[in-house]
Amino acid sequence: MEERKKISAAVIRRLPRYYRYLGELIESDVQRISSKELSAKMKVTASQIRQDLNNFGGFGQQGYGYNVKYLYDEIGKILGIDREHSMIIIGAGNLGQAIVNYADFAKRGFVIKGVFDNNPALEGKEVRGFKVQMMDQVADFIKENQIEIAALTIPKKVAREVGAVVVDAGVKAIWNFAHTDLNLPEDIIVENVHLSESLMQLSYTIANRAEGK
Amino acid sequence: MEERKKISAAVIRRLPRYYRYLGELIESDVQRISSKELSAKMKVTASQIRQDLNNFGGFGQQGYGYNVKYLYDEIGKILGIDREHSMIIIGAGNLGQAIVNYADFAKRGFVIKGVFDNNPALEGKEVRGFKVQMMDQVADFIKENQIEIAALTIPKKVAREVGAVVVDAGVKAIWNFAHTDLNLPEDIIVENVHLSESLMQLSYTIANRAEGK
């Protein structure tokens, strides 16, 4: 807990991608890699890779490069996926179910503990072994199970209210899929996935790519 | 087609958010807004708002501010959502179904024309009125219906292959939900939604927020 230097959002956004590429190298039995080789694969500069990594420490060795498995594990630690994070899903529609069913999250330490919805017709319905619970139980559930993360896969009109409820009950972080900003206290971590905005960015590029290139 | 000045990705990422806030203002019957007021709502600087907008033209009026409806429409045009974009969904799992069922995309001009999967068990299954079609029909379908965008909600191991097929058949853009990079020709537009990376960024912040703040 020495270094208090602020890591930029741009660096943090790139870390999971490094992690993914290193994971693929491990699967291909590659033991070591230089920043130059990795930069060619990932289409970023070698300089950026080295700068990014050296925000967190010196993981390589001059004349050798980086040990793939070691670097992979270290980035995993930096990302905090070397330990478990308890998570609930609020909103048992298709999107919520997609997340529950996506096994890879568990592999990264994100352990789903429960699934909630406010639709009585869904009560008790099973999603990958989880019985859908009603929203009036969510606060107690969060407290009893020390839930860290709530994924909100719910319509925007209820998102703020639900956000307030889960924060009150003690979640540290919200993974927000609702198409709205939540306006929660500063100490609550919010990661937004705004699909409609992603699609509009795509659309922008289509509309404006008639460039000479 | 005069101005050839390159717009940065940071600006483009912000445009849909401006658009969303302006849409909410319209719903609240707000007619005009200054960059200062908007900056307070959105928690960005007024300077940034004016700079961003002036990349595309002068939409405001000194001493008055911006006409909300006018600015909303103009940003819509910039984003290319003033016209229709034909889209297909490849992968009829929960995530694919979630997208098909999300009506707001249609409201923004993204018109879904078909849903595809390679699982014979799903053939003919209806998702919001669309019969799931098999992958051997996708190339013809793209050509006949002039599909612009293919959303890939499929596992990463088949993503590249499917990406190549739809690009060959003529799509201009891919909305990629598979956890991999696609490595397509430069002129193909790819917008990635990597949910596991989003979750890792969240996890990073949890792990590293023990800051003084």
Add this chain to the structure above:
DNA sequence: TAGATTGTTAATCGATTAACAATC
């Protein structure tokens, strides 16, 4: 007109790239 607020230039800040000494 006076006040408000834009559009835009200038200043600052931060991120990326380049360069190279350190060192394996």
Add this chain to the structure above:
DNA sequence: TAGATTGTTAATCGATTAACAATC
């Protein structure tokens, strides 16, 4: 040892913020 490649400093580039003249 010589060659390779890192870690890190310096240079460049770009994005954000501040300032203010133009103007509604």
